[in-house]
Amino acid sequence: MIFFEPQSRDRKIFPHDPIKALVTPRPIGWISTVSAKGELNLAPYSYFNAFSSSPPIVGFSSEGDKDSSTFAVQTGEFVWSMATWELRDQMNATAASLARGESEFKHARLESAPSRLVRPPRVAASPAAFECRVTEVVKLKDLDGRDSGRRLVLGRVVGIHVAERFVRQGRVDSAAMRPIARGGYDEYSVVEQVFSMPRPA
Ligand SMILES: Cc1cc2nc3c(=O)[nH]c(=O)nc-3n(C[C@H](O)[C@H](O)[C@H](O)COP(=O)(O)O)c2cc1C
Numbered sequence: 001m002i003f004f005e006p007q008s009r010d011r012k013i014f015p016h017d018p019i020k021a022l023v024t025p026r027p028i029g030w031i032s033t034v035s036a037k038g039e040l041n042l043a044p045y046s047y048f049n050a051f052s053s054s055p056p057i058v059g060f061s062s063e064g065d066k067d068s069s070t071f072a073v074q075t076g077e078f079v080w081s082m083a084t085w086e087l088r089d090q091m092n093a094t095a096a097s098l099a100r101g102e103s104e105f106k107h108a109r110l111e112s113a114p115s116r117l118v119r120p121p122r123v124a125a126s127p128a129a130f131e132c133r134v135t136e137v138v139k140l141k142d143l144d145g146r147d148s149g150r151r152l153v154l155g156r157v158v159g160i161h162v163a164e165r166f167v168r169q170g171r172v173d174s175a176a177m178r179p180i181a182r183g184g185y186d187e188y189s190v191v192e193q194v195f196s197m198p199r200p201a
Helices: 067-075 085-093
Strands: 029-034 040-045 048-053 056-063 077-081 128-141 147-162 180-182 188-190
Touching: 029 048, 029 056, 029 067, 040 056, 040 067, 056 067, 056 077, 056 128, 067 077, 067 128, 067 147, 077 147, 085 180
Parallel strands: none
Antiparallel strands: 029 040, 029 077, 048 056, 056 147, 077 128, 128 147, 180 188
């Protein structure tokens, strides 16, 4: 086994930080937000997950104050759209650093669809989306207690969109949606196969 402390890895063995390759697959938070001034934004966040089902809470973490976290904090709203195999190139295109106010929807040639309860729209072609209201913004600290500049934005899911064609016998066929997930480096995975395993009684 190789053991190392993250800040002092042997760069001959690991020229690149391997941590993201070890926490894989990470679902992609494809996050749309609107600023207080009405500027629209869309960007992918792989530090994203669901943290609770009741109340339903999801969150994304921003490595520094980026537009998504800034806008979500300003307005208290964000929308998550599922990134899928079909939308992979467009999802990647929305990671471009555009000037504030220049829409990533337009840049990635994506249609938006209006939300019902919040201002940011969802990605129309995505098979699932959550409308969210911000509940907490956690300033992630390092061991010395100092603010790391990382912002974990948590939100309560207030509205859920699911494309009917993926609903079969009361269940969502998530493998048929082919969600993509992030690994390390420039790696991704795609969920096409699932297995069932009932929990022990
Ligand atoms: C698949 C993918 C996942 C990403 N995950 C994160 C992340 O978790 N946190 C982060 O700060 N940036 C992440 N990025 C980079 C941001 O998407 C990128 O900095 C983007 O320009 C931020 O946009 P914004 O300023 O409009 O919010 C990711 C990029 C890609 C392609």
